[in-house]
Amino acid sequence: MNIIPTIGMETHVELKTNSKMFCRCYVLDTDLPNESLCPTCLGLPGSLPAPNKKAIEFITLLALSTNCSITNEGMFHRKNYFYPDLPKNYQISQFDLPVGTEGSLEIVVDGEFETVEIERVHMEEDTGKSTHIGSGRIDSATSTHLDFNRAGIPLVEVVTKPLIKSSKEAVAYIEELRQxxxxxxxxxxxxxxxxxxxDANISVAYEGDKELGTKVEIKNMNSLKSLEKAIEYEISRQTKMLKSKENIIQETRHWDEKKEVTSSMRSKEGSxxxxxxxxxxxPNMILSEDFVNTIKATIPVLPSEKRKVFMDSGLSIEDSNNLGKSSNWIGDFYIQVSEITKDSKASFNFITGELQGQLRKLELLSLPNWVTAKNLSEIIILVNNDKISFTSAKEILTKLIEEKLEPEEYAVSNNLIQENDIDEIGKIVLEVIDSNEEVIIRISDGEDKLIGFLVGQIIKLSKGKVNPSVAKELLLKEINS
Ligand SMILES: [Zn+2]
Incomplete structure (x- = not known):
């Protein structure tokens, strides 16, 4: 019988508000510890929390954009636990009345649409940061340093239903949520x-079993790669245990990035x-209908809607999904270019491959203002019409990023226009064959790689004006005739 994994994801999203969730301390991006503190975020006696309105607007926006129902009368709860990085001994969070419930998010896995069901979206505050000196882990550290800059920064927790079926799907979900x-x-x-x-909650069970297996929570995955590896590892660990009828215990496990294994941290707390x-x-948080409608009116173009626009332009689901994960200006630029070139795939490939590649190398975050949809399209059209080789297109692009120029003019004046006259190319091919009799004999003896040498000679003789694939085709025709 098949063993089926079930995965649920819990994701904490740090909001980019100016100040913390329940006090006026600034949210700072600094390595200096304990620079932004007050009695409230330290939880000192007598201090009183006051919720950050901007954070409530942000979580409402996220809940609406993940198709959640909004809880109009919500409540903050105290979640009690003791850790040194949480000096007031509880975290302000939400319990049975989260801001959003029963939502969904469309994702793309292997070129197909899937839907991840969202259980809840709730508001809470971040804890401080502990750094365990010596080993990196609390159980074997020589000392622990505490930094409370992060304590009280607004966090949204997004919890999915345990319906995710693979590590790939989990990764695609995080990519989508991030975008x-x-x-x-x-x-x-x-x-x-x-x-x-x-964090990922993972369980395994035999296919058809009515109940889910015992869930194990995995923490400490810092990248999408480690998320994928940790889930794969945990599925295989639990599958082996289930097969050999070992008892899987409910616990929290730590992903060890170096050893690529999970290890037990503690038995999992129940709520x-x-x-x-x-x-x-x-006091209770009242999200009035007016408030919710005002937020609804500010929802921008969502990733799923961007995907739709790219698909309507002729791109596949996969390409549309990838393009949607680039900066917004790349997507907008693609739309303008593909409208001019009328070739969505070539425009997508050139922009996401060559253009982005060259910009990355130059460490440019945007285009110089003279690189327009019009002149970039001109390069793509020149390639599409076999007027220039792809190598020349790359060269023209490099020049264009450096300085203002007209691609076709540049191609003409730099001798980059390819020879497309078959008769002319034929003459060059014959010339090369005549002057390389020995090579021709070796090719007919099976030394196929010498064909490339002859193609090189043809290109050289034509001063780079012959398209290599055309040259090869004509050459083989002549040799085999
Ligand atoms: Zn504070």
Whole structure:
């Protein structure tokens, strides 16, 4: 019988507000520890939290954009636990009345649409940061340093239903969620900076079983690559245990990036362990219909809508999805270019391959203003019409990024226009064959790689004006005739 994995994702999204969730401390991007603190985010006696309105607007925007129902009367709860990075001994979070419930997010996996079901979207505050000196882990550290700059930064937790079926799907989901929060302009969305942090709940069961297997939570995955590897590892670990009838225990496991294994951290707390109760310091949060409608009116073009526009231009689901994960100006530029070239695939390939590649090399984040959809299209059309080789197209693009020029004019004056006259090319081919009799004999003896040498001679003789594939075709025709 088949063993089926089931995955649920919990993702914390750090919002890009100016100030923290329940106090006026600035959100700072600094390596200096403990620069932005006050009695409230340190949880000192007598301090009182006051919710950040901008953060509530941001979470409402995210909940609406993931098709959630909005809870109009929500509540903040205290989630009690003791860690040194949470000095007030509880985290302000939401429990049974989260801002958003029962949503969904469209994703693309292997060129096909899938839907990830969202269970809840709730508001909470971040904790401080502990750095375990010596080993990196609390159990074997020589000392632990605490930085409270992060304590109290608004976090949105997005929890999916446990319906994700593979590591690939989990990765595609995080990529989509990341693009969404960037497009909504509510988070930097940088994984390397911890703006998005995710845990995976994984269980395995025999296909057809009515109940899910025991779930294990995996923490400490810092990149999409480690997310994929950790899920794969955990599925195979649990599958082996299930097959040999070992008891899988409910626990939290730590992904070890170096060893590429998960190891037990602690047995998993149930929600009863957290002693949730409503925070008596914060009144109920009323999200009026007016408020929700005002936020709804500010929803920008969503990643799923961008995908649709790219697909309508003629791109495949996969290409549309990839283009949607680039900066917005790339997508807009693609649309303008493909309208001129009338060739969506060639425009997509040239922009996402060659153009982005050259910009990356030059460490440019945007185009010089003289590189327009019009002159970039001119290059693509020259290639499409076999007037220039792809190598020449790359060269013209490099020049164009350096200085203003007209691609076709440049191609003409730099002798880059290809010879397309078959008779003319034929003459050159014959010339090369005549002067390489020995090579021809060796080719007929099976030394196929010498064909490339002759093609090179043809191109050289034509001063680079012959398209290599045309030259090869004519050459083989002559040799085999
Ligand atoms: Zn503060």
């Amino acid at each position: 969404l929060v960037i497009d909504l302009n509510i988070s930097e969305g940088k994984l390397e900076k911890g703006n998005l942090r995710f 009863a362990d957290y002693r949730y109760f409503s925070d008596p310091d914060i």
